[in-house]
Amino acid sequence: MDLRRVREEYESRGLDENDLESDPIKQFKIWYSEIENVGYLEPNAMVLSTVDANGSPIGRNVLLKEIYDDGFVFFTNYKSNKASDIEVNNKVSLTFSWNELRRQVIVKGSAEKISEKNSDEYWSMRPHESKIGSLISNQSEVIPSRENLDKDFVSEKLRWQGNEIPRPDHWGGYKVTPNFIEFWQGRPNRLHDRLSYVLASTGWVIKRLSP
Numbered sequence: 296m297d298l299r300r301v302r303e304e305y306e307s308r309g310l311d312e313n314d315l316e317s318d319p320i321k322q323f324k325i326w327y328s329e330i331e332n333v334g335y336l337e338p339n340a341m342v343l344s345t346v347d348a349n350g351s352p353i354g355r356n357v358l359l360k361e362i363y364d365d366g367f368v369f370f371t372n373y374k375s376n377k378a379s380d381i382e383v384n385n386k387v388s389l390t391f392s393w394n395e396l397r398r399q400v401i402v403k404g405s406a407e408k409i410s411e412k413n414s415d416e417y418w419s420m421r422p423h424e425s426k427i428g429s430l431i432s433n434q435s436e437v438i439p440s441r442e443n444l445d446k447d448f449v450s451e452k453l454r455w456q457g458n459e460i461p462r463p464d465h466w467g468g469y470k471v472t473p474n475f476i477e478f479w480q481g482r483p484n485r486l487h488d489r490l491s492y493v494l495a496s497t498g499w500v501i502k503r504l505s506p
């Protein structure tokens with residue numbers, strides 16, 4: 296597959312209001328399968344932006360692991376910096392950069408923990424050693440050294456040898472329920488298409504934004 300051709304095809308075709316799904320999550324799934332089909336590395340990587348208690352914003356990558364009909368799910372440590380940010384202010388944004396197709400998707404919404412049952416379900420699918428990694432990581436805290444981390448990993452691995460590891464309370468998923476999603480398609484001459492879905496009392500309203 297010549298990726299340049301695919302990209303040019305999307306750039307010339309652009310994004311038209313008439314081609315959009317009325318539900319932005321359905322539209323997201325269409326774009327997601329298109330970026331997956333070009334073999335883009337980790338298309339599910341997204342920048343999660345939060346704001347801390349002092350009003351300072353920060354973004355970091357997390358992986359989109361599930362798409363519910365009403366939101367986007369990622370998994371993390373419930374004691375991490377991002378989790379403390381969300382506790383104070385659960386308004387967050389997600390940014391997907393799909394450069395191979397000259398596309399970007401931005402989501403604004405609110406984050407909430409998913410049910411314990413749903414977190415358990417995904418935890419059970421994770422490889423044994425990733426579970427150990429999550430068990431020993433006090434995510435976002437200062438640690439003495441790399442050696443320390445490696446030692447903790449080895450001793451925890453020994454401890455759990457031959458046993459199933461239950462999900463620790465400090466690990467689970469968040470769902471981001473959107474109230475805004477923008478689909479950006481790069482076009483020639485910087486005349487990019489930007490179509491945004493804004494949640495109104497009547498449902499989703501689609502608006503075209505200037506590039």
Ligand SMILES: Cc1cc2nc3c(=O)[nH]c(=O)nc-3n(C[C@H](O)[C@H](O)[C@H](O)COP(=O)(O)O)c2cc1C
Binds near residue numbers: 356434435
């Ligand atoms: C491509 C990529 C994917 C990542 N996915 C996750 C993830 O799904 N969950 C997670 O907790 N951290 C993930 N990380 C690490 C985070 O970016 C971050 O370092 C970590 O979650 C701590 O963030 P915090 O201190 O702001 O809470 C990922 C990093 C990269 C580069």
